[in-house]
Amino acid sequence: MAIKKKILIVEDERNICNFLTAVLKANNYDVIVSHTGAEAYHMITSHCPDVVLLDLGLPDIDGLSILSAVREWTQLPIVVISARAQERDKVEALDRGADDYITKPFGTSELLARIRTAIRHTYTCALDENVAQTGIFKAGDLTIDYDKHRVFIKGEDARLTQNEFKIIALLGKYAGKVLTYDYILKELWGPSARGNNQILRVNMANIRRKIEENPAEPKYIFTEVGVGYRMTQGE
Numbered sequence: 001m002a003i004k005k006k007i008l009i010v011e012d013e014r015n016i017c018n019f020l021t022a023v024l025k026a027n028n029y030d031v032i033v034s035h036t037g038a039e040a041y042h043m044i045t046s047h048c049p050d051v052v053l054l055d056l057g058l059p060d061i062d063g064l065s066i067l068s069a070v071r072e073w074t075q076l077p078i079v080v081i082s083a084r085a086q087e088r089d090k091v092e093a094l095d096r097g098a099d100d101y102i103t104k105p106f107g108t109s110e111l112l113a114r115i116r117t118a119i120r121h122t123y124t125c126a127l128d129e130n131v132a133q134t135g136i137f138k139a140g141d142l143t144i145d146y147d148k149h150r151v152f153i154k155g156e157d158a159r160l161t162q163n164e165f166k167i168i169a170l171l172g173k174y175a176g177k178v179l180t181y182d183y184i185l186k187e188l189w190g191p192s193a194r195g196n197n198q199i200l201r202v203n204m205a206n207i208r209r210k211i212e213e214n215p216a217e218p219k220y221i222f223t224e225v226g227v228g229y230r231m232t233q234g235e
Protein backbone atom coordinates (compact mmCIF):
# COMPACT_ATOMS: atom_id res chain seq x y z
CA MET A 1 0.00 0.00 0.00
CA ALA A 2 1.25 3.46 -0.85
CA ILE A 3 2.31 5.60 2.09
CA LYS A 4 -0.10 8.50 2.64
CA LYS A 5 1.30 11.94 1.96
CA LYS A 6 1.26 14.24 4.96
CA ILE A 7 -0.08 17.76 4.54
CA LEU A 8 0.44 20.57 7.03
CA ILE A 9 -2.32 23.18 7.01
CA VAL A 10 -1.21 26.54 8.42
CA GLU A 11 -4.38 28.57 8.89
CA ASP A 12 -5.84 30.55 11.78
CA GLU A 13 -9.48 30.46 10.67
CA ARG A 14 -10.94 27.35 12.29
CA ASN A 15 -13.79 26.85 9.83
CA ILE A 16 -11.38 26.88 6.86
CA CYS A 17 -9.09 24.47 8.74
CA ASN A 18 -11.93 22.09 9.41
CA PHE A 19 -13.12 22.25 5.83
CA LEU A 20 -9.63 21.65 4.41
CA THR A 21 -8.96 18.82 6.85
CA ALA A 22 -12.18 17.05 5.84
CA VAL A 23 -11.49 17.44 2.11
CA LEU A 24 -7.89 16.24 2.38
CA LYS A 25 -8.69 13.28 4.63
CA ALA A 26 -11.47 12.24 2.26
CA ASN A 27 -8.81 12.26 -0.48
CA ASN A 28 -6.49 9.98 1.42
CA TYR A 29 -4.01 12.48 2.84
CA ASP A 30 -2.72 12.60 6.39
CA VAL A 31 -3.39 16.04 7.83
CA ILE A 32 -1.70 18.06 10.56
CA VAL A 33 -2.81 21.55 11.49
CA SER A 34 -1.24 24.65 12.91
CA HIS A 35 -3.08 27.87 13.76
CA THR A 36 -0.03 30.11 14.25
CA GLY A 37 3.22 30.83 12.45
CA ALA A 38 5.42 29.86 15.37
CA GLU A 39 3.70 26.50 15.69
CA ALA A 40 3.91 26.00 11.91
CA TYR A 41 7.64 26.51 11.93
CA HIS A 42 8.01 24.00 14.74
CA MET A 43 5.78 21.45 12.96
CA ILE A 44 7.67 21.74 9.67
CA THR A 45 10.91 20.87 11.42
CA SER A 46 9.51 18.14 13.65
CA HIS A 47 6.84 16.46 11.45
CA CYS A 48 8.44 16.67 7.96
CA PRO A 49 5.22 17.16 5.97
CA ASP A 50 5.18 16.40 2.22
CA VAL A 51 3.33 19.62 1.40
CA VAL A 52 2.53 22.79 3.36
CA LEU A 53 -0.63 24.81 2.69
CA LEU A 54 0.25 28.24 4.00
CA ASP A 55 -2.12 31.09 4.81
CA LEU A 56 -0.37 34.47 4.73
CA GLY A 57 -2.55 36.32 7.26
CA LEU A 58 -1.57 34.66 10.53
CA PRO A 59 -1.97 36.17 14.00
CA ASP A 60 1.69 36.10 15.05
CA ILE A 61 4.06 35.98 12.05
CA ASP A 62 3.37 36.98 8.45
CA GLY A 63 3.23 33.90 6.19
CA LEU A 64 5.82 35.50 3.89
CA SER A 65 8.40 35.51 6.70
CA ILE A 66 7.73 31.83 7.30
CA LEU A 67 8.28 31.16 3.59
CA SER A 68 11.65 32.90 3.59
CA ALA A 69 12.76 31.19 6.79
CA VAL A 70 11.75 27.71 5.63
CA ARG A 71 13.36 28.19 2.20
CA GLU A 72 16.72 28.70 3.84
CA TRP A 73 16.96 25.00 4.51
CA THR A 74 14.37 23.01 2.56
CA GLN A 75 12.71 22.80 -0.89
CA LEU A 76 9.61 21.19 0.66
CA PRO A 77 6.58 22.13 -1.52
CA ILE A 78 4.69 25.13 -0.13
CA VAL A 79 1.36 26.17 -1.61
CA VAL A 80 0.19 29.58 -0.43
CA ILE A 81 -3.55 29.96 0.14
CA SER A 82 -4.41 33.58 0.62
CA ALA A 83 -7.15 36.17 0.46
CA ARG A 84 -4.54 38.58 -0.94
CA ALA A 85 -5.44 38.58 -4.62
CA GLN A 86 -3.13 41.32 -5.91
CA GLU A 87 -0.52 40.38 -8.45
CA ARG A 88 2.30 41.88 -6.37
CA ASP A 89 1.34 39.64 -3.41
CA LYS A 90 1.53 36.59 -5.64
CA VAL A 91 4.83 37.68 -7.15
CA GLU A 92 6.31 38.32 -3.72
CA ALA A 93 5.23 34.90 -2.44
CA LEU A 94 6.60 33.15 -5.55
CA ASP A 95 9.85 35.12 -5.33
CA ARG A 96 10.23 34.00 -1.74
CA GLY A 97 9.98 30.40 -2.85
CA ALA A 98 6.29 29.43 -2.82
CA ASP A 99 5.61 26.65 -5.34
CA ASP A 100 2.10 27.84 -6.06
CA TYR A 101 -0.45 30.44 -4.99
CA ILE A 102 -4.18 29.94 -4.60
CA THR A 103 -6.55 32.82 -3.98
CA LYS A 104 -9.49 32.44 -1.59
CA PRO A 105 -12.20 31.48 -2.30
CA PHE A 106 -11.05 28.42 -4.25
CA GLY A 107 -12.61 25.19 -5.51
CA THR A 108 -11.64 21.90 -3.89
CA SER A 109 -10.78 20.22 -7.20
CA GLU A 110 -8.43 23.08 -8.03
CA LEU A 111 -6.80 22.76 -4.62
CA LEU A 112 -6.38 18.99 -4.98
CA ALA A 113 -4.93 19.38 -8.49
CA ARG A 114 -2.40 21.88 -7.21
CA ILE A 115 -1.40 19.65 -4.31
CA ARG A 116 -0.90 16.72 -6.68
CA THR A 117 1.21 18.95 -8.91
CA ALA A 118 3.30 20.21 -6.00
CA ILE A 119 4.02 16.61 -4.97
CA ARG A 120 4.83 15.45 -8.53
CA HIS A 121 6.88 18.52 -9.10
CA THR A 122 9.30 17.85 -6.25
CA TYR A 123 9.61 14.34 -7.57
CA THR A 124 10.56 15.51 -11.07
CA CYS A 125 12.94 18.11 -9.65
CA ALA A 126 14.74 15.42 -7.70
CA LEU A 127 15.08 13.38 -10.90
CA ASP A 128 16.27 16.30 -13.00
CA GLU A 129 19.94 15.48 -13.29
CA ASN A 130 19.37 11.86 -14.26
CA VAL A 131 17.15 12.51 -17.27
CA ALA A 132 19.22 12.78 -20.42
CA GLN A 133 17.87 15.10 -23.07
CA THR A 134 19.07 13.08 -26.03
CA GLY A 135 17.60 10.43 -28.30
CA ILE A 136 14.02 10.13 -29.46
CA PHE A 137 10.62 10.53 -27.81
CA LYS A 138 7.71 8.84 -29.57
CA ALA A 139 3.97 8.91 -28.92
CA GLY A 140 1.56 7.97 -31.71
CA ASP A 141 2.46 9.96 -34.83
CA LEU A 142 4.59 12.38 -32.83
CA THR A 143 8.38 12.08 -32.71
CA ILE A 144 10.67 14.45 -30.84
CA ASP A 145 14.23 14.09 -32.07
CA TYR A 146 16.39 15.58 -29.36
CA ASP A 147 19.63 15.22 -31.30
CA LYS A 148 18.33 16.97 -34.43
CA HIS A 149 16.24 19.48 -32.42
CA ARG A 150 13.22 18.68 -34.56
CA VAL A 151 9.69 17.44 -34.13
CA PHE A 152 8.03 15.19 -36.69
CA ILE A 153 4.38 14.31 -37.26
CA LYS A 154 3.93 11.19 -39.40
CA GLY A 155 7.54 11.63 -40.45
CA GLU A 156 7.02 15.22 -41.62
CA ASP A 157 8.96 18.06 -40.00
CA ALA A 158 6.43 20.06 -37.94
CA ARG A 159 8.62 23.18 -38.36
CA LEU A 160 8.55 24.36 -34.77
CA THR A 161 10.31 27.56 -33.79
CA GLN A 162 13.15 27.39 -31.29
CA ASN A 163 10.87 28.38 -28.39
CA GLU A 164 8.19 25.93 -29.44
CA PHE A 165 10.81 23.19 -29.59
CA LYS A 166 12.13 24.06 -26.12
CA ILE A 167 8.65 23.76 -24.61
CA ILE A 168 7.77 20.46 -26.26
CA ALA A 169 11.23 19.07 -25.49
CA LEU A 170 10.79 19.82 -21.79
CA LEU A 171 7.29 18.31 -21.69
CA GLY A 172 8.55 15.23 -23.56
CA LYS A 173 11.37 14.84 -21.08
CA TYR A 174 8.81 14.54 -18.26
CA ALA A 175 6.07 12.83 -20.29
CA GLY A 176 3.12 11.77 -18.18
CA LYS A 177 3.80 14.39 -15.48
CA VAL A 178 2.17 17.78 -15.12
CA LEU A 179 4.65 20.62 -15.32
CA THR A 180 3.36 23.88 -13.85
CA TYR A 181 3.38 27.06 -15.93
CA ASP A 182 5.91 28.62 -13.58
CA TYR A 183 8.19 25.60 -13.72
CA ILE A 184 8.26 25.65 -17.52
CA LEU A 185 8.81 29.40 -17.64
CA LYS A 186 11.58 29.24 -15.08
CA GLU A 187 13.32 26.32 -16.78
CA LEU A 188 13.25 27.89 -20.23
CA TRP A 189 13.43 31.63 -19.62
CA GLY A 190 14.79 31.97 -16.09
CA PRO A 191 13.22 33.07 -12.78
CA SER A 192 12.16 36.51 -14.04
CA ALA A 193 9.74 34.90 -16.53
CA ARG A 194 7.62 33.37 -13.76
CA GLY A 195 3.98 34.43 -13.94
CA ASN A 196 4.27 35.44 -17.61
CA ASN A 197 1.81 32.79 -18.79
CA GLN A 198 0.90 34.67 -21.97
CA ILE A 199 4.17 33.67 -23.63
CA LEU A 200 3.35 30.02 -22.92
CA ARG A 201 -0.25 30.23 -24.11
CA VAL A 202 0.79 31.76 -27.43
CA ASN A 203 3.54 29.21 -28.02
CA MET A 204 1.29 26.33 -26.98
CA ALA A 205 -1.44 27.43 -29.40
CA ASN A 206 1.15 27.39 -32.21
CA ILE A 207 2.57 24.03 -31.15
CA ARG A 208 -0.89 22.49 -31.12
CA ARG A 209 -1.72 23.94 -34.52
CA LYS A 210 1.42 22.27 -35.86
CA ILE A 211 1.24 18.86 -34.16
CA GLU A 212 -2.39 18.13 -33.27
CA GLU A 213 -4.98 16.96 -35.78
CA ASN A 214 -7.58 18.92 -33.84
CA PRO A 215 -5.95 21.57 -31.58
CA ALA A 216 -9.21 21.93 -29.59
CA GLU A 217 -9.01 18.25 -28.60
CA PRO A 218 -5.31 17.58 -28.15
CA LYS A 219 -3.96 14.04 -28.20
CA TYR A 220 -0.39 14.85 -27.23
CA ILE A 221 -0.18 17.83 -24.90
CA PHE A 222 -2.93 18.23 -22.32
CA THR A 223 -3.82 21.30 -20.27
CA GLU A 224 -4.45 20.89 -16.56
CA VAL A 225 -6.52 24.03 -16.13
CA GLY A 226 -4.94 26.64 -13.87
CA VAL A 227 -1.94 24.38 -13.23
CA GLY A 228 0.13 23.49 -16.28
CA TYR A 229 0.69 21.12 -19.19
CA ARG A 230 1.27 17.40 -19.50
CA MET A 231 2.70 15.41 -22.40
CA THR A 232 1.10 12.04 -23.05
CA GLN A 233 3.15 8.98 -22.06
CA GLY A 234 5.72 7.95 -24.64
CA GLU A 235 6.03 4.49 -26.19
Ligand code: CA
Pocket: 011, 012, 013, 055, 056, 057, 058
Ligand atom coordinates in the same frame (compact mmCIF):
# COMPACT_ATOMS: atom_id res chain seq x y z
CA1 CA B 1 -5.80 34.09 8.08
